[in-house]
Amino acid sequence: MEAERESSGISMNQTDVAAAVSDEVIMNRYQKYVGRKAFFILSTAIFLILAAGIASSLGQAKITMWEAYAAFFSKYLPDYFSASRMAETTIWNLRLPRIALGIVTGAGLGVAGCIMQGVLKNPLASPYTLGISAGATFGASLAIIGGAGLVGGDYLVIGNAFFFSLLVSLIIIGFAGRRGATPETMVLVGIAVLYVFSAATTFLQYFGDETAVVQSVFWAVGSLERASWSKVLIAATIVAISIPLLMLISWDLNILTTGDDSARSLGVNVKRIRIYSMAIISLMVSSVVCFTGTIGFIGLVAPHITRLAIGTDYRYLIPASGIVGAILIVGSDIISRNLIPPIIIPVGVITAFMGGPLFLYLIMKRRMGYF
């Protein structure tokens, strides 16, 4: 009986082998598939550098793209590159801080979105939809309208925005730590918090004096106008530390997309991963949003575009989403300055304007598999 079972099993497998593809073929296909992801990251990175070059060539002072690159490198390699004094000052003092803040913000939001969508198992999750931006807006409004804040001086508005966006995340994480909390709980908590903070902001604006209200509304529409090297440095440092910390848990994030139980039985401490990633994300997003205000859609769209291109493997998805996010913001910034020159439309308006239709196009063009 036993022998019979075995032999029948083996013969069945052998017939399968005869009809099937060889190991090398599968291996090759897999390596090509992985290679495509690496190629995507490389080519988008090059594209980002090009976009940054275009962005730095645009403005009142006429500087070509090559002059812009030369001005950039002349600071580090003066032996090889030289640019006019005017080009150098314009690029380094006026245009680069703005572009750099755009890149840092796009990277931060793109990475945050792709991880939130995975960890919370919700394609709609993003820093914006979970109220983190609403918290920042409330904090900023409190400082602008009420004059109240945790730190004084120049950093009053920024400090407040940072603190309140972090507070939103802490509330969400607090709920995540409770027994029996599901990803859905976290999403619902985020939406509830979003409404409370939006209402609180409206409340402040209703009673605030006119100029302050206008100022707070302008703050809320995300913009790169307030960029400076010191701000870029702070945001870039936090983003640069956060992304590798998040990439460390790529495997766990991959496994989480197949379900909580499945992940736990593969040795993933689901609750710990959820809290760890949300904590890093909130710090990262807060450190970006407090300088820029609300830039919607990047955190939502960049990960989806990237997933369509290279799939779900977080080892590639995290860096790629960051680059795509950065491209989207730099691209939006280029448009925002050239649509009705010399008026600079806040970049947050452009991202939402572009992001919406782009998203609809993606949904129509290709079945994403999860909508």
Added chain:
Amino acid sequence: MKLVVKDLQFGYNSRTILNGISLELRPKEMLGVIGPNGSGKSTLIQCIDGLLRPKTGSILLDGKDLKSISRRELARRVGYVPQTTSRSFFPSTVIDTVLMGRRPHLGWRSSNQDVKNVIQVLRLMGIEDLAMRDINELSGGQQQKVLIARALAQDPAVLLLDEPTSNLDIKHQLEVVEIIREKVMEKSISAIMAVHDLNLAAKYTDRIIMMKDGKVFVSGTPESVMTPENIRTVYGVVAEVIKNNGNSPHIVPVRSLRRPSRLLTNDLPLEPARA
């Protein structure tokens, strides 16, 4: 690896699901868990994989209490195939999904060797041609095979299977259970399989525990467990059990014990016909 479950109790709030389960799983043994819907089969399996925390009682892996073993350490030793094919939330290829099974043994990078192992497992399950497909595009049966492949790639000492054949047609049912049976014998792993199909359980397992209302109603060899009396008491089903010279018992369900409607009474005998 030896697994011992002692006096396990589990419940949600006041509702008791498992009420004093004890069992032992020896190396190279395949244990079947059978019982009607809601008798606690899945709950028992999830307790053994540490997914549910029992109220009282203990689970020992080679004498070590489950509570003192880390999730990752447990994942290296115990593989679990869930009942529902859990769809990946975002698209993921079959090969990447099965590669996740290597996770408990891996660092950040997966080596070519891991990919090769995964291809071997896919081949064993007869799904190597699906390697690059998105799992969400597969049929329920194919997805189930992917999940079993992932558990095998995990290279566990104990394999827990919750209805591994529920979505499969008859050929694939037999194939899958035969593969697991072979694995149990070759690699000296052991397996616990919860299954609805009594004949599959009788044919391929070494021992069976039959559960009723969160308790072990009876346990032993397929021959001793599969009796018309046991099936009648536990399932409320009249069944014939055919035993032919030393082979596994074959169960033929005759009718349920529910009060029959008048339309059916003429056709179905209340007691199995005697040969």
